[in-house]
Amino acid sequence: MALLPPDPVYTIRNVDNSPVYCLAFSFLPGGLERLLAGSKNGYVYAYNLQTNRVQQKIKVGQAPILHLIHTNSQLITQEKGGIYKIFTLTNSGYKEQHTIDNDYPGFCRFDANTKLETLFVPDRESKIHIYNFSGEKINSLVPENDSPKLGDPMCLKYIEFPNDRPLLLVGYEAGWLLLWDLNTSQCISKLQTKECPMSVDFHLEQQRGMIGNASDVIQIFSIGRKDLSLAHKLDVNIKNPGINKVCTRNDGRVFASGGWDGHIRIFSWFSLRQLVVLTEHRQAVQDVVYSTQKVSFWNANIMAAGGLDGAITLWDLYNNNKK
Template sequence: MPAPPDPRFLLRGDMDGNVHSLLFWIEPHVEHLYAGDGRGTIHTWDLKTNRIKNQLSDGESPCFNLHRTNDSDLIVQRRHGIIDVYKASESNWISQLLPEKNAMLVPLDSSVVGILSLKTYNIESMLDPSKLSYNDKLGTIMAMKPLGINDLVLVAYEGGQLLLWDMKKNDVLSSLTVEQYPMTFDFDISLMQGILGSASDKLEIFKILPNHTLSHKSTILLEHVSGVSVLSVRPDKKLVTVGCWDGCIRLFSWKKLRPLAILREHNETIYDIVYSQREVEAYDTKCLMAATGKDGCISMWDIYN
């Protein structure tokens, strides 16, 4: 394995020791990275200066996920199902309660996924597994992802089940038994292939066949790893990044799953890894990667571009 690259920059500031979520916001005249921490504060990093431009705070509930809408609203998912919406007003942000695009997926009790309308701010429909024979074994929703095709959604459950849902029919099209406590997964619709990480030393590769059947493809064993916290397939589909509990970030080629490098800049659990969806002029790269975690530091990477 070749020597790993060095980070382009390390962002350190007045952030809580736990930075849970990241979001790139790249426009022709704006190059920002938003970081949500354990104190409930969202820090806006200006990538042209590598300094914090402003901070948003609404209570002390940690920011677990950040999303962006087509209307340039910033959606913050916090602990206990709290959702905040920040609307842009000139150079400021105005805090409102509630969410993104036309709808968003939210985990509910009893293994139910709620589909929250961002027009009415109501749960308009639900993916309810109560009719399944193994419903009582599903447990907490651990991760979910809309696939962007035919109203399909993948949901991973604590008990070790990955379900493929049809949102229109509120029906499970297929299920796949995976490791218990799946922590994260990502999916590539161009290959109809996904990768799943759990509280174990395994990465599980799976496919969705043309008949909508979930199928196990292969397993990768990770040395000296007790758990995986985040997975991200790069937008160009060339790399997959694996954030682990030991603070290491492992890089694999996505198509052949060949190990490429291990990044050791962090020394605590990795919580989030994100890629810019467009060129970042300040870093002179077409795809910038940012990673963060329990150590409260954000590492910026230009990897194999």
């Protein structure tokens, strides 16, 4: 007899049932643990993970919040239409410090190197711009003239390889995945994928990554340890097509996908087999994130998912070490 899917440890209804486009955990000094939800109505709602209630409402703009990150002292948001805002955390809340207006109509989420305080921002014509946290452009990644036609960027993933080798994976509209060396601003490897990539993630210790797209296949790829070459490894089939987000857990044991069908699928990195399908959401899942440390209320690393149904589900899955 098949095991039934587990229940979430908690389900939050977003304020006014506003659709959730992005999520980020925040662990601040003093033990404040929060989950931030970027919403369709232009607000970021900060939920206290001790009470699971809204602790703060941050008005960012009028457009949906497509992506956000939180550092120890800053909140960075991305609005639909290409507006990025950098807020500084103060004793009374968040103060907007800088704005980047890129006039980019796509849905590609930015990424960041939080150690060096740099942002990787998508733009038209296959370009990626690099800004510092003061909103100043410091570089751009532009494909060579002899590169294949790439189209607009669709997904990004910053990776820090050993020996201070910072890399950026970029998936493009025409189905290409490029690996950029950020020290030289040069593309060092290319991989033609089967579909337009919608989301990409990579686990450094596993030396493998995955690509979600509009099809019923998750593509697994590798990056060579010596030559940093991209290679397609195999395909993982799913029942219903369409993936908005793929996300690996830090420990390299499992990874997740959030689908157009509202399903969250959990896979084993060891076997690449599907472990469970979570069907709590009633509309498309827009984001799936893992906490970088244990949430004290559950004494576990928590997975959070948010969707167009206005629900945020919190999960404790396959965590055996809870000491």
